[in-house]
Amino acid sequence: MKHRALLSARLSLLLLGSFLLGTATAENFTIVAASDLRYALDEIVAAYIAEHPEHQPSVIYGSSGQFHAQISNGAPYDLYFSADIVYPQMLHEAGLTADEPAIYALGRIVLWSANRDASTLHLSDLVRDDIRRIAIAQPEHAPYGQRAQEALEATGIWSTVQPKLVFGENIAHAAQMAESGAADIGIIALSLALFPTMTAQGYHLIDADLHAPLTQAYVITRYGQGKPGVLDFSRYMESDTAHTIMQRYGFAMPE
């Protein structure tokens, strides 16, 4: 009995030791990303970890404006992917970044619906009476919401559809509102409409001329400065693997 207790004590010491060693060598860092990247970046991170098991990035998704506010207030995030370059640029000017923001993609917005074929719809159809609720991201702090508003304004239907709008806290929240069917239609990111479970429904790509470009950029924060894993991952974003995944989710690479 005593012998067995000793054995298990030794075993747990051994386990504890390997655990401590494991954490000492692996480098953990935190990525915050606009939620249009939810599926694409998950795949890139998984591919990255498979190739570089020594680094352990974890990703938090939200709205670009929200992360900008958090980083400005000292949030411990290493790498920041924004759906609009304006936010990382502001951080850079405030001296809160390690480097200049780097553009990684152009985003696009689409019409998507859970209960109708959105590919046959156009923006002007949103005034129709059978479309009662339209989900967009919060224009105040989510770039996809700002672009949705711009496109609706450019089409001349903003004031008509305004009473029908419901607002998600970020673009993934807006997509979820449309996906649940509670909003008849959503103006969401192309990258989310291309996710396997969503793409069967079809979508209508909104003309990019109707809104300012969604120039997406990432930046290493001052907090993430000098961490080898962070730098390594930002280089990985330029790799063919990352580019292929990004293209599959409809992110056009800037020329």
Place this chain on the structure above:
Amino acid sequence: MLGLNPADWQAIEVTLKLCLYTTIFLLLIATPLAWWLSGKTSSLRVAIQAIVALPLVLPPTVLGFYLLMAMGPRGLLGSSLESIGLTHLAFSFEGILVASVLYSLPFAVQPLLESFNNLGRRPVEVASALGAGPVDRFFTVILPLCKGGYVIAATLTFAHTLGEFGVILMLGGSIPGETKVLSVLIYDYAQSMNYDAAHRLSLILLVFSFLVLFTVYGFSRRFQVVRV
């Protein structure tokens, strides 16, 4: 006045309307419920009491998620409303009202239950023996004797609805004038770094909530929960 813009006033109006309606509906629902709960202990009563108290411990996201599922066009509640030609409840004022009633249920039931327990059944039985009908018994016996319990139930419900955030964020869709309440507006101001606006509204809520609670504690000191 106070440097508030029209969007702020709109959110204040929605919030006060939500708090008022929630309080009225909850007092109507909680009175029979608490009265029944104050009866003899049985395992059914214990189970119902536990269900009533659930919003105290559950994260608002659990309630928000299930309500969104139930109230949307594919949910049981939403689809039955649609089938009789009405609109489903997700992203509507009625939807967040239902959510608030459930979310604040324990805050109305607990104080009433406590005062009904203290009151006991005797005064009502006496009134009944003297020929008072159920409505009469409620207005001439229960209400005057349990006034303190009602004041506390109403104020706590009102104040708790004022502080609601997560459920409404998930279920409401931040529609100005309909589901955009103060807490959500403050969140959006903070997210977009409009700290001045966030600060103004937060300060108003802080002062107002303090006054509400000050009133409650003032009352519970003056009356006991029941004044017999």
